[in-house]
Amino acid sequence: MDKNIKKQSAFISEEESTIDWNEIQNAFKKTFGAEIYNSWLQKVTLVKEFNDYLILGVPTRFFRDWIVSRYLDKILEQVKQFKLSLNRIEFKIIEENKVNQELLKVSDLNKVTEIKDSILNYNRLNPNLNFDSFVQGKSNDIALSYSKKVCEHLSRYNPLYICGGVGLGKTHLLNAIGLELQGDNNVMFISAERFMYHFIKSIKKNDMVNFKDFFRKSSVFIIDDIQFLSGKESLQEEFFHTFNSLMDKGSQIIISADRAPIKLDRVQERIKSRLAGGLLVDIELPDLELKIKIIKKKIEEIQNQFKEQINLSDDVITFIAIECKTNVRELIGVLNRVVAFTRVHNKTLDISDCKKILKDVFNQIKVVTVDKIQNVVSNFFNISLSEMLSQRRSRPLARPRQIAMYLAKKMTTRSLPEIGRRFANRDHTTVIHAVKTIGRLSEQDDEMKKNIMQIKSILLEQ
Ligand code: ADP
Numbered sequence: 001m002d003k004n005i006k007k008q009s010a011f012i013s014e015e016e017s018t019i020d021w022n023e024i025q026n027a028f029k030k031t032f033g034a035e036i037y038n039s040w041l042q043k044v045t046l047v048k049e050f051n052d053y054l055i056l057g058v059p060t061r062f063f064r065d066w067i068v069s070r071y072l073d074k075i076l077e078q079v080k081q082f083k084l085s086l087n088r089i090e091f092k093i094i095e096e097n098k099v100n101q102e103l104l105k106v107s108d109l110n111k112v113t114e115i116k117d118s119i120l121n122y123n124r125l126n127p128n129l130n131f132d133s134f135v136q137g138k139s140n141d142i143a144l145s146y147s148k149k150v151c152e153h154l155s156r157y158n159p160l161y162i163c164g165g166v167g168l169g170k171t172h173l174l175n176a177i178g179l180e181l182q183g184d185n186n187v188m189f190i191s192a193e194r195f196m197y198h199f200i201k202s203i204k205k206n207d208m209v210n211f212k213d214f215f216r217k218s219s220v221f222i223i224d225d226i227q228f229l230s231g232k233e234s235l236q237e238e239f240f241h242t243f244n245s246l247m248d249k250g251s252q253i254i255i256s257a258d259r260a261p262i263k264l265d266r267v268q269e270r271i272k273s274r275l276a277g278g279l280l281v282d283i284e285l286p287d288l289e290l291k292i293k294i295i296k297k298k299i300e301e302i303q304n305q306f307k308e309q310i311n312l313s314d315d316v317i318t319f320i321a322i323e324c325k326t327n328v329r330e331l332i333g334v335l336n337r338v339v340a341f342t343r344v345h346n347k348t349l350d351i352s353d354c355k356k357i358l359k360d361v362f363n364q365i366k367v368v369t370v371d372k373i374q375n376v377v378s379n380f381f382n383i384s385l386s387e388m389l390s391q392r393r394s395r396p397l398a399r400p401r402q403i404a405m406y407l408a409k410k411m412t413t414r415s416l417p418e419i420g421r422r423f424a425n426r427d428h429t430t431v432i433h434a435v436k437t438i439g440r441l442s443e444q445d446d447e448m449k450k451n452i453m454q455i456k457s458i459l460l461e462q
């Protein structure tokens with residue numbers, strides 16, 4: 001990451017730092033008010049300034065997500081007043097050395113060894129994802145009630161296995177269980193991905209004894225997104241041993257996954273059958289009634305937190321609930337955008353404003369990949385993909401190639417070297433040159449501007 005920042009900054013070196021972060025911070029204070037400023041904006045630092053975007057530093061992922069969902073529009077609007085060419089903000093997580101005691105829970109903090117220390121940083125429970133903030137509906141009723149029962153009768157339902165598609169509330173429930181039990185128990189809450197990360201790190205450091213001890217000591221073991229184990233043989237083996245030894249000593253295990261145990265691909269049969277040996281509950285897609293309840297609850301939370309009134313008519317709320325079809329995460333994302341819009345424009349929304357916002361949101365959510373860009377661009381210019389990626393330098397091939405590289409930089413999160421590799425292993429300097437050339441042409445040349453706009457809209461529509 002740092003390396004990339006350096007390379008990119010060489011590329012825009014003609015545009016040295018022009019903004020004064022202190023000045024912008026003062027403006028934030030005025031716009032957001034002291035309370036929000038002191039809790040959030042004050043902790044945002046300027047990492048790097050580019051021609052058209054800023055990289056800002058934030059202490060945690062949670063902090064970043066919060067800022068992005070609630071304040072991003074307003075922040076951008078503010079910084080643009082100091083530098084008009086800015087059109088984007090990226091965040092970089094700069095971990096604080098100090099671990100926030102409130103957010104994590106392992107009962108014995110005094111005996112922290114090196115491995116524990118590194119795991120501690122990830123064993124975080126989010127205080128906001130609790131049972132009170134989880135809205136009950138037909139699709140999650142059973143999962144919610146058994147999550148609560150597990151807390152009352154430890155080891156009766158063991159393991160508790162919660163499954164459901166993305167964004168339906170699995171992590172929220174796991175977190176809520178962790179919060180509920182953390183006072184009296186040694187709670188371990190980890191994602192399967194993190195579990196693997198520590199497993200590999202411990203192997204490399206020849207520290208497996210510590211690893212095993214650490215996980216096997218917990219009396220409540222909560223593991224999120226277990227589908228991540230699929231195809232990873234040695235990890236499964238380790239997990240299986242951890243699982244068995246925890247079950248043997250009567251620890252409660254809670255697991256989440258995006259599918260039922262028998263449907264896990266490339267997971268050993270004996271593991272599947274152990275996973276299925278407890279209680280299986282699933283969360284389904286929310287119905288309209290639940291979606292509306294969730295929106296209302298979220299509005300209430302925002303109002304309480306920021307002590308301000310948010311006026312959304314029942315029509316607008318129902319409209320959002322009907323339009324958001326995929327999951328709760330998307331629903332909340334859309335709602336945050338709508339709320340941000342009412343704040344910025346200081347007006348009560350009608351359905352047609354809502355339609356506009358939703359269209360923007362869905363366009364943004366659309367994932368544009370380098371592959372897709374290459375296909376669309378080569379089609380647009382009527383050349384074959386292999387011609388576009390070839391080493392030939394004639395203009396009818398070179399221009400589309402450069403346009404595709406330019407769009408890959410602008411519309412995906414791939415780094416310059418990664419983009420270079422995707423274009424038949426070209427060097428990142430070639431990509432820089434393309435981005436520069438097309439960037440300049442799209443400002444000076446109307447034909448180029450029009451082409452770029454058209455290609456972009458094709459990419460966002462598909
Ligand atoms: P998953 O882990 O299943 O992908 P999450 O637990 O991360 O989903 O949920 C996505 C978002 O939706 C979170 O912000 C979560 O708090 C919220 N959410 C999901 N279901 C509910 C619910 N029933 N009530 C309130 N918030 C919910």
Ligand code: MG
Pocket residue numbers: 167170171172224225
């Ligand atoms: Mg999750």
